[in-house]
Amino acid sequence: MRGAWAIATREMGSLLRLPVGWVVIALFAFLSAVLFVNGTLTPGQPATMRYFFASASWLMLGVAPAVSMRLLSEELRSGTIEPLRTAPISDAAVVWGKYLGGVLFLGLMLVPTLVLPIVLWGVSDPKPDPGPVIAGYLSLMLVGMLYLAVGLLASALTSSQTLAFLGALMFLVLMMVLTGTVSQAEATPQWMARALAALSVQARARDMAKGVIDTGAVAFFLAGSAWFVLLATAALQSRRWR
Amino acid sequence: MIIVREIAKSFGKVRAVRGVSLELAAGQIAGLLGPNGAGKTTTIRIITGYLPADRGDVSIAGYDTRREAMRARRLVGYLPESAPLYPEMTARAYLDHRGKLFSLERRRRTRAVEEVLERCRVGELASRRIGALSKGYRQRVGLAAALLHDPPVLILDEPTNGLDPNQIREARTLIRELAAERTMLLCSHILPEIERTCDRVIIMAGGRICADGTPESLTGAGGAPRRYAMEVRSNPSAGAGYTIGRLSGIAGVARIEATGEQPSDAAGGWTRLRVEGEPGAGDLREALAGAAADAGLFVRELRPERETLEEVFVRVVESGGGGNA
Numbered sequence: 395m396r397g398a399w400a401i402a403t404r405e406m407g408s409l410l411r412l413p414v415g416w417v418v419i420a421l422f423a424f425l426s427a428v429l430f431v432n433g434t435l436t437p438g439q440p441a442t443m444r445y446f447f448a449s450a451s452w453l454m455l456g457v458a459p460a461v462s463m464r465l466l467s468e469e470l471r472s473g474t475i476e477p478l479r480t481a482p483i484s485d486a487a488v489v490w491g492k493y494l495g496g497v498l499f500l501g502l503m504l505v506p507t508l509v510l511p512i513v514l515w516g517v518s519d520p521k522p523d524p525g526p527v528i529a530g531y532l533s534l535m536l537v538g539m540l541y542l543a544v545g546l547l548a549s550a551l552t553s554s555q556t557l558a559f560l561g562a563l564m565f566l567v568l569m570m571v572l573t574g575t576v577s578q579a580e581a582t583p584q585w586m587a588r589a590l591a592a593l594s595v596q597a598r599a600r601d602m603a604k605g606v607i608d609t610g611a612v613a614f615f616l617a618g619s620a621w622f623v624l625l626a627t628a629a630l631q632s633r634r635w636r
Numbered sequence: 637m638i639i640v641r642e643i644a645k646s647f648g649k650v651r652a653v654r655g656v657s658l659e660l661a662a663g664q665i666a667g668l669l670g671p672n673g674a675g676k677t678t679t680i681r682i683i684t685g686y687l688p689a690d691r692g693d694v695s696i697a698g699y700d701t702r703r704e705a706m707r708a709r710r711l712v713g714y715l716p717e718s719a720p721l722y723p724e725m726t727a728r729a730y731l732d733h734r735g736k737l738f739s740l741e742r743r744r745r746t747r748a749v750e751e752v753l754e755r756c757r758v759g760e761l762a763s764r765r766i767g768a769l770s771k772g773y774r775q776r777v778g779l780a781a782a783l784l785h786d787p788p789v790l791i792l793d794e795p796t797n798g799l800d801p802n803q804i805r806e807a808r809t810l811i812r813e814l815a816a817e818r819t820m821l822l823c824s825h826i827l828p829e830i831e832r833t834c835d836r837v838i839i840m841a842g843g844r845i846c847a848d849g850t851p852e853s854l855t856g857a858g859g860a861p862r863r864y865a866m867e868v869r870s871n872p873s874a875g876a877g878y879t880i881g882r883l884s885g886i887a888g889v890a891r892i893e894a895t896g897e898q899p900s901d902a903a904g905g906w907t908r909l910r911v912e913g914e915p916g917a918g919d920l921r922e923a924l925a926g927a928a929a930d931a932g933l934f935v936r937e938l939r940p941e942r943e944t945l946e947e948v949f950v951r952v953v954e955s956g957g958g959g960n961a
Contacts, residue, residue, distance in 0.1 A: 400736035404722075411724040473720035477781065480684045480716075481737040482709040634688055 397483035398491035405495025423506040441518035447530035447603035459562035462545025465492040470553035489627040526605030533602030536615035543622035550629035637819040643692030652678040654843040665815040667830030668823040670840035713787035719778025723767025738785040752780040771798040861940030864911040869934040872905035882931035888917030
């Protein structure tokens with residue numbers, strides 16, 4: 395556990411020492427502000443951030459793979475995986491440490507957006523209900539964690555950051571199309587439509603953005619994240635045999 | 637300290653390591669030599685636990701590197717080829733991170749970091765980003781990381797890769813210092829470096845160990861010489877062929893030939909010869925001197941020539957590695 399935490403803090407620190415980390419933070423903050431101004435800060439609208447959280451979860455689609463793409467790919471490319479994997483630390487601890495580092499970074503990335511509910515609080519009357527805002531941030535974090543885990547798996551499969559980014563993005567878009575458009579198509583058999591809808595990230599994120607914290611949805615995100623992290627561990631372990 | 641038993645490793649159809657066995661006693665410093673693709677790095681990676689062997693076992697101080705991997709890894713300091721490091725970190729931060737991975741408690745970690753920075757002479761650049769350091773300094777940071785947890789076993793893959801001659805000399809001195817208190821396996825292409833640093837040389841080719849011994853035993857410096865340099869004078873009109881003909885036929889002599897470079901007074905009948913003895917023929921100097929005297933040749937030089945490690949390397953590698961020598 396100490397090893398995983400050491401890797402997590404190093405990863406988080408490295409992301410902050412690299413331009414890519416600050417670019418991601420700045421871009422996410424800027425786009426969040428644009429979404430907030432256009433969708434939420436409209437005169438006559440109810441003081442709710444529902445639109446912002448629903449849209450920001452779409453932003454995560456590009457942002458999370460951008461954060462995760464270097465987690466393992468860069469270690470594989472530069473050869474730093476060798477001293478890492480000959481240290482007294484398991485492959486699982488390496489992968490969980492990397493994941494935790496990415497999650498910490500995502501959390502940090504959300505910090506500048508906290509100014510948005512403060513602004514909404516300041517300019518609206520009646521004041522917004524804090525419950526949905528907290529639930530919205532929780533949903534953003536959970537969506538980001540799931541997407542990050544998918545990106546981590548892609549990163550464990552290739553030493554190219556670009557391929558890791560594109561692989562994760564394509565998988566997430568494909569899942570979104572399948573669980574959204576395809577599940578709602580008339581030609582889709584009922585059983586398949588139900589199965590695909592049950593895997594929908596966006597539907598759960600929308601519900602949580604309304605302020606509904608469903609433990610089933612939380613479990614879905616956490617279990618999904620853990621599943622992809624375990625797959626990433628298996629992918630890393632399989633490299634020893636190649 | 638290190639016991640390797642019959643390890644083998646294939647990558648697809650390529651058999652990188654084929655039944656390598658070796659034992660390194662505590663305090664021994666061994667050099668692993670071989671041409672590219674000989675299986676050196678794969679062997680080292682198996683010993684450090686980075687790669688699993690398809691078959692065979694490795695143990696470090698009695699700990700099996702597969703079943704007791706974490707215990708075995710704590711005993712090994714490893715510098716991989718080209719010293720891969722995180723360029724965005726400072727040397728000090730990187731070493732601190734490595735200390736955390738080896739579960740060094742904070743106070744001990746801080747002290748260990750400062751000690752290895754000092755020992756590897758990186759102290760003055762410890763706060764600079766690794767990416768901004770020269771290759772030589774990066775190599776030193778890698779070595780410092782390998783030493784950080786004070787391991788009894790050090791495994792260094794091409795430790796002087798990319799260093800300038802001064803840095804190579806410094807690295808060699810440091811390695812010698814470190815070897816005094818550790819078991820060390822050193823992999824290098826640079827033969828003089830191995831010869832000067834190691835008290836045992838292991839030569840690999842084609843995934844096998846082809847030769848294993850002290851530098852002296854491999855180059856023949858310890859036993860009877862195998863090769864001799866000789867300068868003799870005969871009738872100037874007779875030429876080198878006559879001289880060689882008169883000396884041929886001595887029991888134990890495998891070959892006599894005129895060297896490419898002849899003495900400046902060759903016109904006066906002097907010929908420089910290289911004589912190669914048959915294996916196990918013993919010291920041939922007396923026989924050669926006697927035969928020359930009987931043939932009326934005047935000898936002004938007759939000395940044994942030691943085979944260089946480079947020549948041993950070429951001979952062993954070309955002979956193709958037919959198992960442990």
